[in-house]
Amino acid sequence: MSETTTARRNAATEGAPRGLGSKTPKQGKTMLGAEAVIASLEAEGVDTVFGYPGGQAIKLYDALYDSDQLHHILARHEQGAVHMADGYARSTGKPGVVIVTSGPGATNTVTGIATAYMDSVPLVVITGQVGRGVIGTDSFQESDIVGITMPVVKHSYLLQSTDELTRTIREAFHIASTGRPGPVLIDIPSDLAGAEMVFEYPDEVNLPSYKPTYRGNAKQVRAACRLLEEADQPLLYVGGGIISSGASEELVALMDRMQIPAVVTLMGKGGVPASHPLNLGPVGMHGAKYSNMAMTEADLIIAAGARFSDRVTGRVSEFAQNAKVVHIDIDPAEIGKIRDADVPIVGDLKGVLAAMLEQLDKDGAKPRDDQWIDDINAWRERYPFYHPNVREADDEVVPEIVISELGRQLDPAASVVTTEVGQHQMWAHQFLPRETPRSFLSSGGLGTMGFGFPAAIGAAIANPDKTVVCVAGDGSFQMNSQEMATAAINQVPVKVMIMDNRCLGMVHQWQKLFYDKRFSETLLEPVPDFVKLAEAYGWEGERVERAEEVPNAIARMLAAEGPYLLDVAISRDQNVYPMVAPGAALNNIMGAIDVAVGAVRTDMPASAGVRAATPMEPAAPASSPCAKIDAQFGGRWEIDPEDTGARLGQEGSTVDVPPSEWKTLFREGADKKGGN
Numbered sequence: 001m002s003e004t005t006t007a008r009r010n011a012a013t014e015g016a017p018r019g020l021g022s023k024t025p026k027q028g029k030t031m032l033g034a035e036a037v038i039a040s041l042e043a044e045g046v047d048t049v050f051g052y053p054g055g056q057a058i059k060l061y062d063a064l065y066d067s068d069q070l071h072h073i074l075a076r077h078e079q080g081a082v083h084m085a086d087g088y089a090r091s092t093g094k095p096g097v098v099i100v101t102s103g104p105g106a107t108n109t110v111t112g113i114a115t116a117y118m119d120s121v122p123l124v125v126i127t128g129q130v131g132r133g134v135i136g137t138d139s140f141q142e143s144d145i146v147g148i149t150m151p152v153v154k155h156s157y158l159l160q161s162t163d164e165l166t167r168t169i170r171e172a173f174h175i176a177s178t179g180r181p182g183p184v185l186i187d188i189p190s191d192l193a194g195a196e197m198v199f200e201y202p203d204e205v206n207l208p209s210y211k212p213t214y215r216g217n218a219k220q221v222r223a224a225c226r227l228l229e230e231a232d233q234p235l236l237y238v239g240g241g242i243i244s245s246g247a248s249e250e251l252v253a254l255m256d257r258m259q260i261p262a263v264v265t266l267m268g269k270g271g272v273p274a275s276h277p278l279n280l281g282p283v284g285m286h287g288a289k290y291s292n293m294a295m296t297e298a299d300l301i302i303a304a305g306a307r308f309s310d311r312v313t314g315r316v317s318e319f320a321q322n323a324k325v326v327h328i329d330i331d332p333a334e335i336g337k338i339r340d341a342d343v344p345i346v347g348d349l350k351g352v353l354a355a356m357l358e359q360l361d362k363d364g365a366k367p368r369d370d371q372w373i374d375d376i377n378a379w380r381e382r383y384p385f386y387h388p389n390v391r392e393a394d395d396e397v398v399p400e401i402v403i404s405e406l407g408r409q410l411d412p413a414a415s416v417v418t419t420e421v422g423q424h425q426m427w428a429h430q431f432l433p434r435e436t437p438r439s440f441l442s443s444g445g446l447g448t449m450g451f452g453f454p455a456a457i458g459a460a461i462a463n464p465d466k467t468v469v470c471v472a473g474d475g476s477f478q479m480n481s482q483e484m485a486t487a488a489i490n491q492v493p494v495k496v497m498i499m500d501n502r503c504l505g506m507v508h509q510w511q512k513l514f515y516d517k518r519f520s521e522t523l524l525e526p527v528p529d530f531v532k533l534a535e536a537y538g539w540e541g542e543r544v545e546r547a548e549e550v551p552n553a554i555a556r557m558l559a560a561e562g563p564y565l566l567d568v569a570i571s572r573d574q575n576v577y578p579m580v581a582p583g584a585a586l587n588n589i590m591g592a593i594d595v596a597v598g599a600v601r602t603d604m605p606a607s608a609g610v611r612a613a614t615p616m617e618p619a620a621p622a623s624s625p626c627a628k629i630d631a632q633f634g635g636r637w638e639i640d641p642e643d644t645g646a647r648l649g650q651e652g653s654t655v656d657v658p659p660s661e662w663k664t665l666f667r668e669g670a671d672k673k674g675g676n
Contacts, residue, residue: 015174018094019045021203028200033162034059034193035066037126040169042069043201046097048088048461049073050081054101055141057128059193061099073461073490076482078105080454082112083480086121087455088462090441091416093246095122095176096458102128103141106187107148111448114152116183118445119267120244122176123183124169129158131191146187154182159189162197167205174205179212180331181244212330216347216355224302224326224343225359231300231324232369234260237283237312240267240444241305241329241349243437250353251304252276257360259367261376263291265306266429269440274412274433280376284312285580286426289592290379292580295320296587297375303327305349308338309445314586328352383592385430385578387599397547397570399424399499403431405551406469406497409558415439415467416459420452420476423505426576428471450479453496457487460494467558469495475504475524484537487563495557497566500543501574502526509575514582523572534565541565577601 024043031039037060041049050073053061064072075081078100085096096116100109106127116123130139146156155175157168165188172184228234242251248271255262255278262272263283272279283291295301301323306312313319316338327334327341328349335344345352386400403424410417412435419425419442434440441459443451456470477498487494499505504522511519534541540560544553550568557566577591590603 015178015205017044017170017173017201017203019043022201024201026199026201028198030196030198032059032063032193033165033188033195033197034063036162036165036197036199037169037188037193038063038067038070039199040166040201041097042067044169044173046095047071049097049099050075050084050088050458051099052076052078052081052101052105053099054103054105054128056102056130056190057099057105058101059190060126060128060188064099072099073457073486075454076485077480078108079112079450080480080483080486082109082123082125083115083448083451083454084458084461084483084486085123085125086112086116086451087418087441087458089116089121089123089458090119090243090455091438091459092462093122093244093438094462095124095173095181098123098125100125100127101141102130102145102190103143105141106145107143109145110149110152111446111450113149113183113185115443115446115448115451117152117154119443120181120240121183122181124172124176125183125185127185127187128193129187129189132160132189133191135189146185149185152183153185154180156185156187158187159192162192162195165192165197166199166201170202171205171207174207175210179210180329212348213332213346214330214348214351216328216345216352218355220343220345221352221355222359224328224345225356225363225365227300227324227326227343228258228260228302228356228360229363229365230368233298233372234258234300234302235294235298235323236260236262237265237295237301237303237306238262238268238271239265239304239306240271242268242271243305245305245330245349246437247305247348247350247353248272248437250350250357253357254353254360257357258365259370259373260302261294261373263287263295265309265312265444266425266442267444268306269429269442270434270437273435275435278373280380282429284309284586285314285582286430286576286578287312288380288385288430289383289578289589290376292578292586292589293379293383294376296322298323301325303329303339303341304353305329307334310338312586313338314580314584314588318585318587320586382596383578383594385593387593387595389599390593390601395547397545397550397568399427399570399574400431401547402497402499402550402554402568402570403427403471406471406554407432409551409554410467410469412436412439414465415469416441416456416463418442418452418456418459418468418470420470420472420479421447421449421506422473422476423501423509423574423576424471424473424476424499425452426506427499430576432471449473449476451476453477453494454480454483454486456494456496457483457490457492460487460492461490467495468493469497469558472496472498473505474498474500474502474530477530478528481533484534484539484563484565488538491562493560493562493564495560495564495566497554497557497568498530499570500530500567501570501572503572505572505574506576508572510582512575513579530565530567537563539563539565541567543567543569545569 026039089096176184280291324342326343460468508522531541
């Protein structure tokens with residue numbers, strides 16, 4: 001195999017056992033089916049298993065008792081076990097393994113399996129099942145877990161004979177980790193677990209109907225390069241495929257070779273170093289205004305392992321109307337599903353990007369237009385994610401500053417960050433710099449509250465030499481807070497930083513902006529006391545309520561030898577901005593900071609909001625950006641939309657009006673000028 005060919009491949013394309021395979025010393029020995037399951041995991045190279053025992057899995061756990069290779073982590077809930085295996089898999093690239101019992105034990109895994117499926121994470125989930133003779137009779141703790149999970153697994157098996165046991169496990173690991181990764185479920189009836197068999201573990205698999213395409217079509221690669229060579233305003237749209245393919249090096253080489261800026265999805269974070277000058281960062285609903293502008297103005301979009309999620313595209317009919325599209329994905333079902341591709345390329349991203357680099361070198365290709373980069377850099381300076389002028393008071397705990405401080409103190413080369421789901425997740429995406437793949441783990445597709453904390457435990461077990469921090473919300477953390485016991489008992493030094501606003505922050509924000517502040521069931525009472533909860537589980541913990549306390553508190557958290565919980569009190573009124581309203585076009589951005597008009601948030605709603613995903617109306621005519629002030633930050637409104645001087649309430653203002661009348665005066669002024 002040539003050096004070039006080697007560079008195009010990754011571990012997932014090989015498909016061989018990561019362990020001894022057929023060379024295991026147990027090969028050819030007679031044993032029980034349950035013992036063969038454990039021996040198969042050992043032969044596959046598995047070192048860690050997450051799970052929870054029960055009646056129909058008891059034989060599997062009895063066999064596990066004798067394994068010197070497998071380290072079992074006893075979760076406190078089966079969903080937590082699957083999320084731990086997921087965090088293990090995302091942070092290592094190796095399949096995570098779960099063993100649970102039948103019935104409720106199996107059904108408790110469904111959310112975790114669906115989370116992994118949506119984000120293309122390799123898992124092998126082994127469930128105990130009632131004996132074959134009573135399947136279908138509503139036996140005690142029986143559930144059709146194969147049928148239940150069929151929409152959210154890459155493949156599934158219900159074993160019928162010990163003759164197929166080792167072959168099934170070999171196939172499961174192969175399917176989970178090759179092509180587009182995903183979860184595979186194996187349901188094992190308890191009578192098979194107790195039956196004798198001869199252990200023969202295969203190295204090869206024979207799956208004629210499963211042949212993932214790794215090598216991109218050469219003609220399509222040439223066509224993609226031709227479009228790139230002709231483009232004046234090209235843009236890379238980078239998704240989670242960059243991580244699973246291990247293609248970061250090739251992607252950065254392409255960016256440097258052709259001076260192509262890149263926008264990055266939540267799943268692609270870390271695939272492009274945050275410090276790279278061409279990395280524009282988050283795009284979409286809560287992406288930067290400059291990233292969304294780049295997507296809107298591009299004349300060529302190269303989608304690299306991304307799937308055109310609705311959270312990125314906004315209104316599809318108005319998405320990137322000026323751009324031709326090159327779509328690279330190993331899953332042919334993704335290409336053309338949302339946006340038609342001018343050049344579709346089915347293949348492994350690592351290999352396709354390497355082939356594109358070869359073709360560009362052969363063509364002697366060069367970047368065409370420096371003005372594109374200059375324009376983007378100007379946008380980045382004008383529309384930053386955050387500016388210190390946009391705050392209420394010096395002692396307010398500002399979430400953007402808290403997350404930035406965490407990023408400042410973390411060593412990017414020796415840390416992994418996980419998130420729960422909600423406002424804190426978006427702030428982490430916006431403000432936490434990640435330099436390497438597999439260092440930022442978040443539930444993107446399913447948006448699973450309760451994922452981040454157990455995933456952090458799995459990642460910490462897989463990476464004992466790294467600091468692992470979970471950024472959580474008070475609502476999400478309580479979904480699986482029982483796993484604090486798992487971390488304490490197993491001495492896993494995971495850190496949890498809760499952005500605590502005592503509400504379901506993201507839904508609360510939508511209710512504020514789009515549902516007339518009708519806060520239906522999103523306000524949480526101050527229960528529990530998280531510091532006392534930490535103490536109850538044997539953790540260290542503290543709460544901070546003032547801005548000046550945050551840096552030292554984060555330092556204490558990161559320096560702690562064991563698990564640590566930091567409860568950071570923030571206001572319910574904090575919103576995640578910028579934001580593209582649901583159903584709006586990607587370039588219809590509210591809440592972006594514009595430093596050209598005094599570092600204020602622009603295009604804010606004129607009232608509390610409107611119902612049912614209607615795009616927001618501006619508070620003043622589009623030609624008057626200085627008038628569009630965020631009511632969240634003190635209700636500061638302009639009387640004259642064309643006045644670029646000092647604003648109401650600021651030093652130098654020539655208007656003496658009490659704050660209670662600002663909004664009324666602004667609306668009157670806007671109406672006179674034909675505004676809303």
